[in-house]
Structure formats: structure tokens, C-alpha cells
Amino acid sequence: MVLPPPPAILAERDLRPAELENPTPAALLRLYAWMHLARTADNRNLDLFRQGLMKGTLTGGQGNEAFIVPLALLADKAVDVISLTHRDYGGHLIWSGHLCDHFNQYFANAGSPTKSREGNIHRGDPKNRSLPMISHLGAMLGPVLGATDSQRRHGRPAVGYTFFGDGSSSTGDVHETLNLASLLSLPVIFFIENNGYAYSTPVSEQFAAGTELWRRAAGYGIEGFKLDATADVVATARTLAAAIEKVRTTSRPVLIEVQTLRLRGHAAYDTCNYLKPGESDSFYARDPLPKFRASLLAAGHGTQVEALETELNAYIEDCIKVSLAVARPNYDAAAMLADVYAPPAPALPWHPSIEAKTAGTTPEIGAAPASLTMAQALNRALRKILAERPESLILGQDIGTYGGAFKVTEDLLGEFGRSRVFNTPLAESACTGYAIGLALNGHRPIEEFQFADFATEAMTQITLNAGTMRFRSGAACPLVFRFPCGGNLTLGSFHSQELESVFLAIPGLKALYPSNPQDAFDALLAAYEDNNPVIVFEHKALYRRGRAPGSWNPPNREIWQPKQLRQGEFATLVTYGEMVHLAAEVCDYLAAEYEHKLDLFDLRCLSPLQLDAIHASVARTGRLIVLHEGRRTHGFGAELVARLTEQNFAALKAAPLRIGSLDLPVPFAPELEQIYRPTLDKIIEQVTNWMG
Numbered sequence: 001m002v003l004p005p006p007p008a009i010l011a012e013r014d015l016r017p018a019e020l021e022n023p024t025p026a027a028l029l030r031l032y033a034w035m036h037l038a039r040t041a042d043n044r045n046l047d048l049f050r051q052g053l054m055k056g057t058l059t060g061g062q063g064n065e066a067f068i069v070p071l072a073l074l075a076d077k078a079v080d081v082i083s084l085t086h087r088d089y090g091g092h093l094i095w096s097g098h099l100c101d102h103f104n105q106y107f108a109n110a111g112s113p114t115k116s117r118e119g120n121i122h123r124g125d126p127k128n129r130s131l132p133m134i135s136h137l138g139a140m141l142g143p144v145l146g147a148t149d150s151q152r153r154h155g156r157p158a159v160g161y162t163f164f165g166d167g168s169s170s171t172g173d174v175h176e177t178l179n180l181a182s183l184l185s186l187p188v189i190f191f192i193e194n195n196g197y198a199y200s201t202p203v204s205e206q207f208a209a210g211t212e213l214w215r216r217a218a219g220y221g222i223e224g225f226k227l228d229a230t231a232d233v234v235a236t237a238r239t240l241a242a243a244i245e246k247v248r249t250t251s252r253p254v255l256i257e258v259q260t261l262r263l264r265g266h267a268a269y270d271t272c273n274y275l276k277p278g279e280s281d282s283f284y285a286r287d288p289l290p291k292f293r294a295s296l297l298a299a300g301h302g303t304q305v306e307a308l309e310t311e312l313n314a315y316i317e318d319c320i321k322v323s324l325a326v327a328r329p330n331y332d333a334a335a336m337l338a339d340v341y342a343p344p345a346p347a348l349p350w351h352p353s354i355e356a357k358t359a360g361t362t363p364e365i366g367a368a369p370a371s372l373t374m375a376q377a378l379n380r381a382l383r384k385i386l387a388e389r390p391e392s393l394i395l396g397q398d399i400g401t402y403g404g405a406f407k408v409t410e411d412l413l414g415e416f417g418r419s420r421v422f423n424t425p426l427a428e429s430a431c432t433g434y435a436i437g438l439a440l441n442g443h444r445p446i447e448e449f450q451f452a453d454f455a456t457e458a459m460t461q462i463t464l465n466a467g468t469m470r471f472r473s474g475a476a477c478p479l480v481f482r483f484p485c486g487g488n489l490t491l492g493s494f495h496s497q498e499l500e501s502v503f504l505a506i507p508g509l510k511a512l513y514p515s516n517p518q519d520a521f522d523a524l525l526a527a528y529e530d531n532n533p534v535i536v537f538e539h540k541a542l543y544r545r546g547r548a549p550g551s552w553n554p555p556n557r558e559i560w561q562p563k564q565l566r567q568g569e570f571a572t573l574v575t576y577g578e579m580v581h582l583a584a585e586v587c588d589y590l591a592a593e594y595e596h597k598l599d600l601f602d603l604r605c606l607s608p609l610q611l612d613a614i615h616a617s618v619a620r621t622g623r624l625i626v627l628h629e630g631r632r633t634h635g636f637g638a639e640l641v642a643r644l645t646e647q648n649f650a651a652l653k654a655a656p657l658r659i660g661s662l663d664l665p666v667p668f669a670p671e672l673e674q675i676y677r678p679t680l681d682k683i684i685e686q687v688t689n690w691m692g
């Protein structure tokens with residue numbers, strides 16, 4: 001593909017604040033050229049959509065150029081962080097890439113920068129800190145906070161830019177991230193692109209509290225103001241330049257409500273029948289682009305304006321022709337599947353001891369195993385990671401001075417300081433988004449959820465944002481989510497759940513579920529080394545259930561494979577988590593009472609499933625029992641049974657047995673909870689009934 005050479009005026013993608021003092025013709029024409037390019041390309045996208053050459057939802061930025069173009073030109077694209085949304089096409093054009101890249105993205109062809117896995121405005125350029133949007137409005141704010149903070153931690157003077165519309169400003173993420181940015185004093189500008197409508201809903205139906213959205217800033221202890229981006233483009237640019245400069249210097253967030261326009265309705269299919277008569281005309285009357293053009297003509301730049309319009313229009317058409325000629329993407333399931341996860345990361349150079357190598361200490365290699373509870377093993381792993389990996393940091397509720405609800409992070413704040421071990425507010429979505437941003441920019445965060453149950457508050461971030469990141473954008477997202485989970489502690493419906501089947505239904509997440517101290521230590525290190533988002537399920541009832549020897553285990557990555565704990569020929573029993581301990585007792589009972597020996601597997605890795613050894617076992621024994629604590633219906637066991645029996649159907653001597661909890665919310669009273677969940681007696685009863 002030979003790319004048409006861009007017109008000379010597009011060679012510069014920056015606008016320096018000094019150029020705005022007494023704007024030079026060059027600066028004004030550059031501003032105008034990018035605005036004209038954005039408007040014309042957006043209009044051409046709409047034409048091409050109507051011809052059936054582009055698909056999906058096509059939202060346009062027509063009416064928003066007088067804001068997004070100066071902003072993107074003024075941003076420091078070598079250090080700043082941005083996550084553009086669906087009215088910000090002009091920002092994408094400026095931030096990076098050739099115009100053909102952008103058309104290829106919209107045509108979703110073989111040249112698409114997202115490998116056609118995303119379309120239209122759904123892209124970013126993570127390498128250059130343009131974080132790709134997901135549809136869930138508000139959900140990109142957290143990642144901008146994290147990546148901006150990561151830049152600052154690397155010593156780079158970054159500013160982050162987040163965007164959301166009047167409608168999106170109703171989302172919880174907007175509140176959570178404004179609070180978080182203020183709390184952490186992050187240099188982020190929050191732009192509300194207020195165009196008066198969210199799809200068909202006017203602001204009057206979005207808020208009872210009026211439309212002065214910028215006034216919310218006071219509630220977060222930050223500066224806020226309104227900016228009319230439909231008036232004078234140069235004045236808008238000056239205001240933006242001053243705001244960027246101030247945020248860069250003070251490192252305090254600012255909230256700016258930008259009055260902007262949505263000239264072509266919500267998206268290509270929008271009939272706009274909800275607008276009042278004449279309202280659309282009133283939008284066009286306020287359109288800043290023709291006003292800016294008229295001012296350039298009045299200032300005597302008419303010849304240059306017309307010449308550059310001709311040149312830009314021809315360039316756009318040349319690029320469309322080139323992009324249209326690019327082949328459709330190949331249909332290749334294997335290639336897509338290979339991109340769900342980032343490839344294996346090289347092993348990190350850990351000091352070969354379970355103890356951390358800290359300044360002034362070099363722990364003995366091959367020291368005798370320590371006797372550890374699972375909570376202590378996890379604490380050792382965290383300590384080792386923090387001590388030996390400078391890019392690591394841990395965050396979560398009450399993990400600082402208090403040491404976490406289960407004391408797994410005890411003493412870490414004292415040793416490593418607040419910049420690396422810090423309490424978060426009750427804002428799981430924003431904090432997880434923030435962790436994603438850190439991970440995208442070279443840090444490796446470990447986030448503790450106080451209870452796994454509260455991870456549902458961050459469902460979008462964990463599954464759609466982190467989980468799908470690699471596939472959508474090619475970027476690795478290495479972070480660890482610690483999920484204290486499970487019941488048996490009389491903690492009721494909201495502090496006892498097993499949520500693996502809920503989270504792992506979305507592709508892109510890895511998951512480990514250790515059942516003993518050594519595995520817990522290995523799991524945390526293996527999860528940390530991985531270049532993907534990894535959930536580590538930690539059963540709360542195992543945190544302090546006895547001690548076991550723990551030592552440095554060089555093949556710690558074997559945790560990604562199941563471990564066979566018992567050998568037998570009668571049946572194959574697969575389980576994980578706390579149930580491993582019950583299953584071992586069941587095996588002992590069956591051997592003693594029935595002389596039936598079982599192959600017992602501790603699955604350990606729930607995603608991606610590694611079932612080779614278990615397949616071989618089922619093929620040999622012909623009988624399968626799957627046991628887990630989660631609810632039976634739609635439970636994780638359904639997947640295990642399906643996979644293990646569809647492949648070994650001919651070898652089966654009996655129907656598989658699937659044991660899980662009842663299909664109930666977790667009941668509170670201990671007596672009720674024991675009815676709800678598998679217990680030793682009930683498992684034995686079910687297995688012996690099944691044996692017939």
C-alpha cells in the first residue's frame with residue numbers, strides 16, 4: 001500500500017501556546033487545516049457508511065472540532081495521556097497515524113490498526129498513550145488516571161485528558177474518578193463535552209440540578225469552569241493552553257464543561273425527530289468552523305484557505321481510494337484466538353529465596369522451608385514482589401496501616417511507603433480502571449478487592465476493559481486482581497460468593513485458585529510475571545487454616561497446571577479451592593470403606609484451562625466427579641464436565657457427577673450455609689449414591 005503523501009500543512013501536529021499570543025498566519029492556518037480535515041473526513045465517513053462501505057455505529061464529531069482540534073494540537077503527544085471518545089475523531093487524526101490508517105480502521109479492512117477487531121472510533125494507540133475507548137462511557141476515565149500517574153512515577157511531566165458527554169456525566173465512573181484524581185492529586189483534565197443531548201435525551205431529562213455541570217468541581221475540591229467552544233476558536237485554544245499549563249505545573253485536576261455541538265445527530269442512523277423545530281438550524285448557526293473560516297478570509301488569508309482546502313480534499317479522496325483497495329481481513333480463527341492473551345513473559349530474575357531481597361539483606365538461598373499460613377505466604381509473596389520489582393505497587397481498601405481486611409498486606413505500608421502500598425476509596429470501578437492505566441504504561445499493579453463480591457462493582461473494568469484489551473488493541477495489560485472469596489465463615493450473601501464462572505465467561509482473563517500456602521505463594525508470583533490480567537482467587541477460610549512448609553519454588557509456573565494429589569483407577573475427581581481439602585478426605589474415606597481409589601486433581605488454574613492430564617485420567621477411569629463450592633447452575637463445573645466428557649464420551653462408564661452449592665444466594669446462619677454448600681457428609685452421600 002503506497003500511502004498518499006500528506007499536505008505539508010499536516011506535517012505539524014502541534015500548536016505552541018506562544019503561537020497563540022499574536023497568532024501567526026501559520027498557526028491559524030494549521031488550526032484551520034486540521035479542523036477542516038476532521039470535518040471533511042467525518043462527513044466522508046458518513047457518506048461511505050450510507051453507501052454500505054462502513055458498518056456498525058458511526059458517530060461523528062461534526063461540531064466538536066473547535067474544541068478537540070486545538071486540544072490535541074496543544075497536548076504534548078510525547079508524554080501526555082488521552083482517551084478519546086466518540087465525538088473526538090479530530091483528536092485521533094492529530095495524535096498519530098496516517099489518514100489511511102484511520103480510514104482502514106473505519107473500513108475494518110486488512111490494514112486496520114486494530115486488526116479489524118474493532119471498528120470506527122473504537123481505537124487508540126496505546127504505545128503513544130492514546131488509550132482505546134470501550135463503549136461503556138465513563139469507563140475510560142480510570143485508565144487515563146492510572147496511565148498519567150504512571151507517567152509521573154516515571155518522572156515524565158504528563159497531563160491526562162478525559163472526555164465524557166453531558167449524558168455520560170451521569171455515570172458513577174465520572175464521580176469516582178473525579179474524587180480519585182483529586183485525592184491522588186493527579187494532573188488530569190476532565191472535559192465534559194456538553195452538546196445538550198445524550199442520544200435523544202436532552203440535559204433537562206438527565207439532571208434535575210440544572211446544567212451547570214462544571215459546578216460539581218467544588219464538591220471535589222478542584223477548579224472548574226465553563227468554556228464555550230462554539231465561539232472564537234483562538235480564544236478557546238488560549239483557554240485550553242492555559243489550563244494544560246496550569247495542570248502540568250500544579251498537578252491538580254480540573255473540570256471543564258465545554259459547550260459544544262453535535263451537528264449530525266447521535267449517529268448515522270439517528271433521525272433526530274426529537275429535536276424541536278428549527279433546533280438543528282440553530283446548531284448550524286452556532287457552528288464555529290465556518291465562523292473561523294470567515295475570520296481567516298476577513299484577515300486576508302482567503303487564497304491560502306482555499307488552496308489548502310483543495311489540497312486537503314484531494315488528499316482525503318486519495319486516501320479513501322487507497323484504503324478502499326485494501327483487502328478485507330482474512331477470516332482466521334486461530335490468529336484471533338492467539339491474540340486473546342499476551343504471549344508468555346520471560347521469567348523475572350527473582351532472588352532464589354522465599355524471603356525478599358531488600359536493600360542491605362541477601363536472604364540465604366535454599367534456606368529451610370518456613371512454616372506459613374496461606375495469609376502469611378501471600379504476604380511473603382507481596383513483600384518479595386514489592387522489594388524486588390520496582391514497577392510493582394499494591395492498592396486496595398484498608399490495605400495500608402490496617403493491613404487489609406484479612407491482614408494479608410500487614411506491615412507492607414511501613415516497609416514500602418504510601419506511594420507503593422496505598423488505601424483506595426470505596427470506588428472499585430475507578431480504582432480498577434486506574435490500575436489498568438498503570439498496567440498499560442509499564443507499572444504492574446496488584447489490586448486487592450476487600451471481598452471478591454465487591455468486584456462486581458468493577459465488572460466492566462475487569463472484564464471488558466482489562467480482559468479484552470489485548471485482543472482489541474494489541475496492548476498487554478499485566479495486572480493482578482486478588483479476590484478473597486468463598487464461604488464457610490457465616491458472612492452472608494455479599495461476603496461469601498464464588499464468582500469464577502461470572503468473571504471467566506468473558507475472554508482474556510487468566511485465573512489461579514491456590515489451595516495451600518505454597519501454591520498461594522507461587523500463584524502470586526506467577527500471576528505477577530504474566531503479561532495479562534490475572535485473578536487470584538483466595539479462599540478466605542483457607543487464609544489461616546493451619547500452617548504448611550513454604551519455600552522458594554523455582555518451577556512456580558507449574559501453578560498454571562493442575563496438580564494430581566491422589567492416584568486411583570475408580571474415578572477422576574476434579575476440584576479446587578477449599579474443596580480440595582474435603583475432596584482429599586472423601587478419597588481417603590472411599591479408599592478405606594469401599595477400596596475405591598480415585599485420581600484427585602487440584603485444578604489450580606481456572607483460566608486458561610489446562611486439562612490434558614485430567615483428560616488422560618478420565619479416559620482411563622471412565623468416571624468423572626467435579627466438585628466446587630460455587631452454585632451448581634451455570635457454575636464452573638458445567639464447563640469442566642462439558643469439556644471432560646465431550647472428549648472422553650466413549651470411555652465413560654457412568655454419567656458424570658457434578659457437585660456444587662444450591663442455587664441460592666448464600667444464606668447467613670451457619671446451619672443454613674452448611675445446607676447451601678457442599679460439606680464432607682453431603683459429598684460422600686452424593687458420591688456413594690452415584691456409585692450405586
Ligand SMILES: Cc1ncc(C[n+]2csc(CCOP(=O)(O)OP(=O)(O)O)c2C)c(N)n1
Pocket residue numbers: 087135136137138164165166167168169171193195197198199262266
Ligand atoms: C454506560 C453507557 N450506557 C449507554 C451507552 C449507549 N450510548 C452510547 S452514546 C450515548 C449517549 C451519550 O451521550 P453524551 O454522554 O451526552 O455524549 P454525546 O453522544 O452527546 O457526545 C448512549 C446512551 C453507552 N455507550 N454507555
Ligand SMILES: [Mg+2]
Pocket residue numbers: 165166167193194195196197198199
Ligand atoms: Mg451529549
